[in-house]
Amino acid sequence: MQLEFKYADLLDDIAFKLVFGQDSTKNVMIEFLNQVIPDRTIVDVEFADKEIHPYLRDKKTSIYDLLCKTDNGSRIIVELQKRKQDSYAERMLYYSMHQILQQVEAGTDSFDFCPIYVISILNFTLDQNSDLDNVKTVYRLMEEKYGTLLTDRLTYIFKELPKFVKTAEELDGDVLEGMYFCLKNMPKLQERPDALKHGVFDTIFGIGELLGMDEMTREKILENMTTERDLKNQFDYARKEGYAIGREEGRQEGREEGLVSGRAEGKAETIRQMLVAGIPAAMIADALGITVEECEAYR
Numbered sequence: 001m002q003l004e005f006k007y008a009d010l011l012d013d014i015a016f017k018l019v020f021g022q023d024s025t026k027n028v029m030i031e032f033l034n035q036v037i038p039d040r041t042i043v044d045v046e047f048a049d050k051e052i053h054p055y056l057r058d059k060k061t062s063i064y065d066l067l068c069k070t071d072n073g074s075r076i077i078v079e080l081q082k083r084k085q086d087s088y089a090e091r092m093l094y095y096s097m098h099q100i101l102q103q104v105e106a107g108t109d110s111f112d113f114c115p116i117y118v119i120s121i122l123n124f125t126l127d128q129n130s131d132l133d134n135v136k137t138v139y140r141l142m143e144e145k146y147g148t149l150l151t152d153r154l155t156y157i158f159k160e161l162p163k164f165v166k167t168a169e170e171l172d173g174d175v176l177e178g179m180y181f182c183l184k185n186m187p188k189l190q191e192r193p194d195a196l197k198h199g200v201f202d203t204i205f206g207i208g209e210l211l212g213m214d215e216m217t218r219e220k221i222l223e224n225m226t227t228e229r230d231l232k233n234q235f236d237y238a239r240k241e242g243y244a245i246g247r248e249e250g251r252q253e254g255r256e257e258g259l260v261s262g263r264a265e266g267k268a269e270t271i272r273q274m275l276v277a278g279i280p281a282a283m284i285a286d287a288l289g290i291t292v293e294e295c296e297a298y299r
Contacts, residue, residue: 007186007208008221009228011123011161013065015221016080019207021047021066029068031200033076035176036119036136036157044071064095073114075099082228083283084124092118092156119157121183126158135163135180171195182208187225231279271298 008015020029026045033042045068066078077095081088096116103113129137137158141150164180171178171193178196182204192205210218274284281295 003210003222005187005210005222005225006190007205008210008213009187009225010183010204010208011080011082011121012221012224012228013080014217014224015208017066018213018217019204020078023047025203025207028200028203029066029078031175031198032179033068033070033119035179036159037076037117037155040070040072040074040115042070042072042074045069045076048075074117075103075114076117076119079118079120081120082123088120089126089128089156092120096154096156113153115153115155117155117157119159121159121161123161125160125162129158129160133163135160168193168195173197175200179204231283268298271295275299 008018010016010019019025020032026047029045030042033045048067048069064077065080068076068078070076077092077099079092079095085091096118099116100113104111126137137160139156139158140152141154142148143150159180161180161184164177164184166177166181168181168185168189171181173195175198178193178198178201181193182196182201186208192201196205206212210222213221271284275281275295275298281292284290285292285295
């Protein structure tokens with residue numbers, strides 16, 4: 001069988017959970033967590049129920065991508081997010097609160113709970129981190145002036161993959177950087193880079209190879225990957241063409257107000273072309289920083 005892709009996109013939900021979220025492959029998750037949380041050594045993890053119902057009626061349910069309970073009692077929520085989303089940081093805060101409520105028992109005087117980590121693997125850059133170059137950022141509850149830690153029980157870790165720019169030739173054997181590389185580049189590969197020698201990559205490339213999957217799983221992942229690629233191509237083309245129109249109109253005006261007008265018209269044309277191409281309004285709105293209602297007005 002000849003396939004367009006040799007390896008699955010690990011940013012696809014199905015592929016991600018195959019590699020990181022099965023008992024049979026949990027060595028990948030354990031290695032990943034020990035790389036990301038170096039201050040605690042994790043020997044084993046248990047994958048827990050990913051759906052947490054609220055204690056109060058009419059409140060939101062938390063549905064995690066993956067929820068791990070470690071051998072030392074820590075709760076670790078792992079979220080994979082491909083596209084920018086409003087109030088993403090607040091959603092992660094909400095998810096962590098459910099894990100506190102799960103641990104603190106009624107009828108006792110204790111409010112003690114095991115450490116909670118929320119790890120977000122993002123295929124975009126957070127607005128809060130737009131001026132930072134590092135892939136990993138860590139947020140904790142700290143005193144504003146002196147940076148004194150209030151508690152070590154809540155930690156929010158963000159991994160922004162667009163900031164990882166190393167090529168296969170630039171990899172030096174660092175395991176975490178190798179994992180970043182795989183998350184970002186697996187569909188582009190035809191072979192495993194020489195620098196990825198650690199045993200965890202045996203599992204990643206073994207499970208991630210499309211021909212090794214059962215037919216139903218492979219077809220679903222391929223369908224998702226093809227749709228994602230087509231949407232990206234449509235999006236890039238519409239944006240390029242739309243802004244080209246805007247720039248040309250701005251040049252023809254030759255005045256500051258003409259430049260502004262041209263850019264505005266270019267943005268409008270971009271939105272119209274994307275809608276015609278079938279790109280969802282919510283995706284366009286996220287990418288261009290407007291509301292869905294503003295986007296829909298261009299139909």
